[in-house]
Amino acid sequence: MRTxxxxxxxxxxxxxxxxxxxxxxxxxxxxxxxxxxxxxxxWKRFAIGLGEGAHLLANLFPPDFHxxxxxxxxxxxxxxxxxxxxxxxxxxALPLGFLAARNLMPTWVSATTRLFIxxxxxxxxxxxxxxxxxxxxxxxxxxxLALIVASIGFVSxxxxxxxxxxxxxxxxxxxxxxSGFLNMVLYGVLPQVxxxxxxxxxxxxxxxxxxxxxxxxxxxxxxxxxxxxxxxxFDYEFVCALLLSIIALVMLAELFSQTLRRAxx
Amino acid sequence: xNDVVAGSGxxxxxxxxxxxxxxxxxxxxxxDLAIAQHGLTAIIGPSGTGKSTxxxxxxxxxxxxAGRLLFHGVDLASLDRRALRRARRRIGMVFQEYxxxxxLTVMENVLSGRLGYVSPWKAWLRxxxxxxxxxxxxLLDRVGLAAQYQQRADALxxxxxxxxxxxxxxxxxxxxxxxxxxxSSLDPRTAVExxxxxxxxxxxxxxxxxxxxxxxxxxRRYADRVIGMKNxxxxxxxxxxxxxxxxxxxIYGGEDWL
Numbered sequence: 001m002r003t004x005x006x007x008x009x010x011x012x013x014x015x016x017x018x019x020x021x022x023x024x025x026x027x028x029x030x031x032x033x034x035x036x037x038x039x040x041x042x043w044k045r046f047a048i049g050l051g052e053g054a055h056l057l058a059n060l061f062p063p064d065f066h067x068x069x070x071x072x073x074x075x076x077x078x079x080x081x082x083x084x085x086x087x088x089x090x091x092x093a094l095p096l097g098f099l100a101a102r103n104l105m106p107t108w109v110s111a112t113t114r115l116f117i118x119x120x121x122x123x124x125x126x127x128x129x130x131x132x133x134x135x136x137x138x139x140x141x142x143x144x145l146a147l148i149v150a151s152i153g154f155v156s157x158x159x160x161x162x163x164x165x166x167x168x169x170x171x172x173x174x175x176x177x178x179s180g181f182l183n184m185v186l187y188g189v190l191p192q193v194x195x196x197x198x199x200x201x202x203x204x205x206x207x208x209x210x211x212x213x214x215x216x217x218x219x220x221x222x223x224x225x226x227x228x229x230x231x232x233x234f235d236y237e238f239v240c241a242l243l244l245s246i247i248a249l250v251m252l253a254e255l256f257s258q259t260l261r262r263a264x265x
Numbered sequence: 266x267n268d269v270v271a272g273s274g275x276x277x278x279x280x281x282x283x284x285x286x287x288x289x290x291x292x293x294x295x296x297d298l299a300i301a302q303h304g305l306t307a308i309i310g311p312s313g314t315g316k317s318t319x320x321x322x323x324x325x326x327x328x329x330x331a332g333r334l335l336f337h338g339v340d341l342a343s344l345d346r347r348a349l350r351r352a353r354r355r356i357g358m359v360f361q362e363y364x365x366x367x368x369l370t371v372m373e374n375v376l377s378g379r380l381g382y383v384s385p386w387k388a389w390l391r392x393x394x395x396x397x398x399x400x401x402x403x404l405l406d407r408v409g410l411a412a413q414y415q416q417r418a419d420a421l422x423x424x425x426x427x428x429x430x431x432x433x434x435x436x437x438x439x440x441x442x443x444x445x446x447x448x449s450s451l452d453p454r455t456a457v458e459x460x461x462x463x464x465x466x467x468x469x470x471x472x473x474x475x476x477x478x479x480x481x482x483x484x485r486r487y488a489d490r491v492i493g494m495k496n497x498x499x500x501x502x503x504x505x506x507x508x509x510x511x512x513x514x515x516i517y518g519g520e521d522w523l
Binding site: 182 | 324326350351352353354355356357358360362364365366367368369373377378379380381382383385388389430433437
């Protein structure tokens with residue numbers, strides 16, 4: 001029964017106002033406006049850009065597939081790089097993820113591992129590819145190594161975080177049976193994180209397919225090199241063919257990973 | 266009331282058990298207790314009085330701050346990691362929230378009671394000794410879940426999960442069964458069924474059972490001995506028949522709840 005308005009007691013506000021949040025929002029907005037103004041972005045440039053963009057698009061079509069062997073070779077190499085890098089990457093990421101989990105490992109172990117993982121993640125795969133190309137020469141091998149590093153950086157971190165979120169109750173029960181460390185991991189930890197680990201691995205496969213098309217730009221194999229050369233030669237119709245192939249490749253990889261997801265999860 | 270029944274007939278002797286989670290604020294203030302080789306002992310008391318801590322100190326899921334825990338003569342509190350694991354194999358535990366591995370099947374959960382005995386390789390491949398598999402089926406029969414052995418644990422109801430928990434604990438062929446509020450998450454009827462199982466199996470296998478319980482009626486009904494705790498100390502120790510209003514008021518405090 002509601003009290004009539006005249007006699008209703010004065011209540012405090014039902015929800016606390018988030019002053020800190022609002023202040024932060026205003027600061028962020030102000031910074032964005034300021035930063036944008038520093039970038040030299042004018043409407044005139046935009047209009048010119050639109051015109052040039054339309055010109056470029058016109059040059060791209062029709063796509064030129066007559067060098068399809070070269071194209072297919074590049075795509076095949078990219079796929080190889082992606083798959084090999086993903087497989088070895090997740091094989092290495094699995095134990096590293098365990099070592100980085102703060103609820104399983106002593107601090108010195110988890111902290112060191114996390115540092116290593118952060119290092120792996122610091123650089124974009126293309127930069128890592130440049131380093132490997134300098135170290136071991138051109139070809140697919142530096143590309144594979146670069147993407148292994150990228151895979152480790154991504155998957156181990158997420159894997160460690162998944163392990164840190166597990167219910168310790170299940171682990172406690174397994175400990176209470178007198179089991180050793182490995183059995184405890186096998187029955188108490190792994191069943192809780194398996195599904196997420198598969199999810200991360202499939203996501204990394206996707207990511208590696210895309211990255212594998214890029215590392216070629218610096219000579220680390222795959223279709224990226226072909227693409228870059230074509231661009232530099234102003235062979236825009238071939239560029240278009242290559243771009244369409246990359247789109248097709250990424251879409252196929254997406255389909256593949258969806259199928260795997262449905263099979264495993 | 267706190268007489269220590271010192272005798273070679275005790276399965277477990279607790280001497281001077283103290284536990285402080287925060288220095289200066291002891292949760293257990295010196296517990297002395299002797300558990301006989303048979304029978305069900307119920308520990309009752311208000312929340313936060315250390316019942317769960319006491320039970321978890323026995324298998325050292327919680328590390329005691331001081332005291333001895335003589336389990337068939339061996340002081341559990343002083344064991345190193347490996348010896349502790351071997352000792353834990355002999356003590357089965359049933360948990361309030363079942364603590365099953367949700368994504369594994371009933372059978373895998375029950376057999377996980379043998380993880381103290383099988384190598385990681387065999388455990389990974391699910392290659393348990395045939396005798397153990399036989400015992401697992403027997404126990405599942407006994408708790409009434411034979412038909413569900415292939416179901417995932419998270420597909421079961423609360424009562425069913427607790428039955429799996431009991432079967433898992435008994436897979437260890439334990440010499441002592443601990444139960445930390447096994448019925449607190451269950452409805453009244455299922456709670457009775459679970460206590461029937463725990464008490465019945467304890468009698469059949471002739472092993473001592475120690476149960477933490479909130480429900481005084483269940484304690485009275487199934488226990489051979491009731492221990493009442495208050496503020497980290499034992500304030501009542503006797504037969505369920507001797508547990509009357511006066512004692513309950515002393516243990517739990519308050520006037521109107523009885």
